Amino acid sequence: MKELAPTEAVLLDIDGTLLDSNDAHARSWAEVFGRHGLPPTFEQVRPLIGKGSDKLLAELVGIDHESPRGKQLGDERRELFLKEYLPRLEPTPGARELVQRLRDDGIKVVIATSAKGQELQALLRQAGVQDLIEAATTSDDAEQSKPDPDIVHAALERAGVQPVEAMMIGDTPYDVEAARAAGVDTIALRCGGWWGDAALAGAVALYDHPAALVRAWQESPIYRRRIPGG
Numbered sequence: 001m002k003e004l005a006p007t008e009a010v011l012l013d014i015d016g017t018l019l020d021s022n023d024a025h026a027r028s029w030a031e032v033f034g035r036h037g038l039p040p041t042f043e044q045v046r047p048l049i050g051k052g053s054d055k056l057l058a059e060l061v062g063i064d065h066e067s068p069r070g071k072q073l074g075d076e077r078r079e080l081f082l083k084e085y086l087p088r089l090e091p092t093p094g095a096r097e098l099v100q101r102l103r104d105d106g107i108k109v110v111i112a113t114s115a116k117g118q119e120l121q122a123l124l125r126q127a128g129v130q131d132l133i134e135a136a137t138t139s140d141d142a143e144q145s146k147p148d149p150d151i152v153h154a155a156l157e158r159a160g161v162q163p164v165e166a167m168m169i170g171d172t173p174y175d176v177e178a179a180r181a182a183g184v185d186t187i188a189l190r191c192g193g194w195w196g197d198a199a200l201a202g203a204v205a206l207y208d209h210p211a212a213l214v215r216a217w218q219e220s221p222i223y224r225r226r227i228p229g230g
Helices: 024-035 042-048 053-061 067-089 095-104 119-127 150-158 173-182 212-217
Strands: 010-012 107-111 135-137 166-170 185-189 205-207
Touching: 010 150, 010 185, 024 042, 024 067, 024 135, 042 212, 053 067, 067 119, 067 212, 095 107, 095 212, 107 150, 135 150, 150 166, 150 173, 185 212, 205 212
Parallel strands: 010 107, 010 166, 107 135, 166 185, 185 205
Antiparallel strands: none
């Protein structure tokens, strides 16, 4: 069993964690697939949201995201999401309060997302936390997207901490898997939808949404690892 250390940094996912956007991502992918005569439906896309577009395209339609067709699909999906879907999305309950709570406790906050760099600021702005975030890593900083651990490794480096000094907060099994592979514990949130508790069972704690985590702050793994004997 690894030694527990005080939590010095929290690695935060965005989609489904701070922003209620998972369904919108799936719908934008399904719409673009339909435009190109490709078969995947919303129901087939939705379970893969949380993985990077490279893995989603490969698994659903067998297309390399770096190929001309893969780049076209990715660009169209991104443009559609940012223009038509993102402006209507809402933060998850307590998203800003959670980030503020972490900052107030002196914990470094680093975004660790499978989103592309050009989406990052728009996502943070819609989640209402753009002014609170000083460091982020995206799929642009990683060889492989979630559930591979590359993004988590990059976030740890950005934070300047060891895995035992960090904790991940995410909403998908892919967040849990990526963090575990990097030696980081995860707090999972149910607000990402779709996945039941069993799929998130690798997390060290489970809450409905950021507001529930903030309400239970003094019982949370983050807080308890900050105090002697916690």
